[in-house]
Amino acid sequence: MMLDPGGxxxxxxxxxxxxxxxxxxxxxxxxxxAALFGVFSFAAAAWFAALGAVDVAFTEACVGGALTTILLxxxxxxxxxxxxx
Amino acid sequence: xxxxxxAAAAALILGGLFVGLLAGVRDLPPIGDPSSxxxxxxxxxxxxxxxxxxxxxxxxxxVLADYRGYDTLGETAVIxxxxxxxxxxxxxxxxxxxxxxxxxxxxxxVDSLLLDTAAxxxxxxxxxxxxxxxxxxHVSPGGGFQGxxxxxxxxxxxxxVWGPPRPDRAAxxxxxxxxxxxxxxxxxxxxxxxxxxxxMAFGGAFxxxxxxxxxxxxxxxxxxxxxxxxxxxxxxxxxTVAVLFETIAVGVAETGxxxxxxxxxxxxxxxxx
Amino acid sequence: MTPYALAAALFTLGLGGMVLLPNLxxxxxxxxxxxxxxxxxxxxxxxxxxxxxxILEPGETEAIAADFMNPLxxxxxxxxxxxxxxxxxxxxxxxxxxxxxxxSLDERILLSRLRGSGDxxxxxxxGDxxxxxxxGxPPR
Numbered sequence: 269m270m271l272d273p274g275g276x277x278x279x280x281x282x283x284x285x286x287x288x289x290x291x292x293x294x295x296x297x298x299x300x301x302a303a304l305f306g307v308f309s310f311a312a313a314a315w316f317a318a319l320g321a322v323d324v325a326f327t328e329a330c331v332g333g334a335l336t337t338i339l340l341x342x343x344x345x346x347x348x349x350x351x352x353x
Numbered sequence: 354x355x356x357x358x359x360a361a362a363a364a365l366i367l368g369g370l371f372v373g374l375l376a377g378v379r380d381l382p383p384i385g386d387p388s389s390x391x392x393x394x395x396x397x398x399x400x401x402x403x404x405x406x407x408x409x410x411x412x413x414x415x416v417l418a419d420y421r422g423y424d425t426l427g428e429t430a431v432i433x434x435x436x437x438x439x440x441x442x443x444x445x446x447x448x449x450x451x452x453x454x455x456x457x458x459x460x461x462x463v464d465s466l467l468l469d470t471a472a473x474x475x476x477x478x479x480x481x482x483x484x485x486x487x488x489x490x491h492v493s494p495g496g497g498f499q500g501x502x503x504x505x506x507x508x509x510x511x512x513x514v515w516g517p518p519r520p521d522r523a524a525x526x527x528x529x530x531x532x533x534x535x536x537x538x539x540x541x542x543x544x545x546x547x548x549x550x551x552x553m554a555f556g557g558a559f560x561x562x563x564x565x566x567x568x569x570x571x572x573x574x575x576x577x578x579x580x581x582x583x584x585x586x587x588x589x590x591x592x593t594v595a596v597l598f599e600t601i602a603v604g605v606a607e608t609g610x611x612x613x614x615x616x617x618x619x620x621x622x623x624x625x626x
Numbered sequence: 627m628t629p630y631a632l633a634a635a636l637f638t639l640g641l642g643g644m645v646l647l648p649n650l651x652x653x654x655x656x657x658x659x660x661x662x663x664x665x666x667x668x669x670x671x672x673x674x675x676x677x678x679x680x681i682l683e684p685g686e687t688e689a690i691a692a693d694f695m696n697p698l699x700x701x702x703x704x705x706x707x708x709x710x711x712x713x714x715x716x717x718x719x720x721x722x723x724x725x726x727x728x729x730s731l732d733e734r735i736l737l738s739r740l741r742g743s744g745d746x747x748x749x750x751x752x753g754d755x756x757x758x759x760x761x762g763x764p765p766r
Contacts, residue, residue: 342602
């Protein structure tokens with residue numbers, strides 16, 4: 269049983285991705301941006317799972333939601349979270 | 354004025370790109386069409402024969418580690434190279450005249466009962482689950498990459514909470530350091546290559562697992578060899594995750610030689626705001 | 627149509643962010659958004675109406691191609707995700723190195739500092755440090 273790709277939940281997840289992706293790129297604090305990128309990746313993973321790509325969803329959740337976000341936060345700690353420098 | 358012109362031009366170009374992409378996808382077959390070209394050419398064979406030929410119930414694992422094993426080998430090499438690259442980039446910058454005080458990184462030990470307890474509870478399950486994901490990759494979602502990342506993240510969890518050297522015990526730290534992580538990563542990559550060469554030694558092509566003398570049933574042999582390949586990927590990926598975390602979050606060894614001809618750059622000291 | 631349209635929107639967002647945003651970390655995030663857009667496109671391509679997750683039940687031996695999602699794009703995108711984290715890790719290493727060397731992650735400040743220090747003739751020939759523009763200006 270699979271979700272309809274054009275259905276409400278799948279479209280809602282895609283809209284979440286669009287919103288969090290855009291806000292992550294525009295927010296004024298890189299730490300917040302990293303956290304929002306985690307949300308973005310998680311929505312992407314949920315969407316992949318909803319469309320039957322369970323392996324891809326698993327990988328995206330591990331890699332995008334956890335590892336990339338951890339590395340971004342860590343790099344932010346070693347550089348700066350501000351945008352004006 | 355110039356800035357406004359640039360913004361307008363950028364909006365125009367990006368809008369044009371968006372409209373172009375929309376126009377492009379209109380000609381694609383509708384989503385979910387089982388007779389679209391993407392679903393009728395190579396993949397039916399993978400779907401229908403994977404069970405018989407490779408013994409794997411999970412077709413993605415079968416395609417990843419068996420049918421497209423060469424691709425996966427290249428990918429493992431890519432992530433190993435990325436870990437190596439991050440290490441070299443950061444290690445080479447250390448030791449010369451230090452004009453920037455880098456941020457502290459995540460190398461401060463946090464003496465928090467909450468974190469300590471959480472790590473004690475979480476980490477064993479995380480590490481065990483990673484191994485489960487690896488060995489169960491044939492019959493459920495998962496495999497070497499996911500398991501490797503999870504295992505690496507388990508090591509990172511421990512490293513974050515317990516890891517860094519304490520003032521009283523300068524050398525002590527938990528988890529593999531950069532050196533051990535590199536050993537892990539390269540061992541995984543070399544094991545993958547070794548499996549490929551072993552297939553050649555028994556008369557097959559590179560990464561042609563079916564010829565390995567592991568049993569009578571060729572599907573079972575390929576299943577075992579696929580598991581071996583996934584394990585190699587697991588080791589390589591978890592090593593690389595640890596390397597990336599060590600270099601990016603913690604910082605590599607604070608000793609080293611200055612780069613030759615390093616230009617004494619004119620950057621003023623950074624004031625933390 | 628909807629997933630394709632949103633993949634196109636995400637791709638445009640990512641590309642625009644990479645080109646227009648001056649901060650290097652934001653550029654990196656935009657690159658990741660662009661990668662996810664491509665993955666969304668491929669996964670949407672792999673779906674089949676009434677298709678199952680491409681994993682057989684333990685007792686099942688026969689499979690009909692029309693009943694399962696296409697596993698090939700799934701495999702390719704799994705590869706792409708793992709490569710994307712490798713790219714991100716390498717890029718973050720470079721960003722930390724840039725921060726150490728030049729004290730900034732903003733493209734505009736970096737360019738002015740690079741122009742300031744790369745002008746060797748001015749620095750060594752005339753010995754006039756004051757002519758090096760950009761090097762001494764406060765970062766904000």
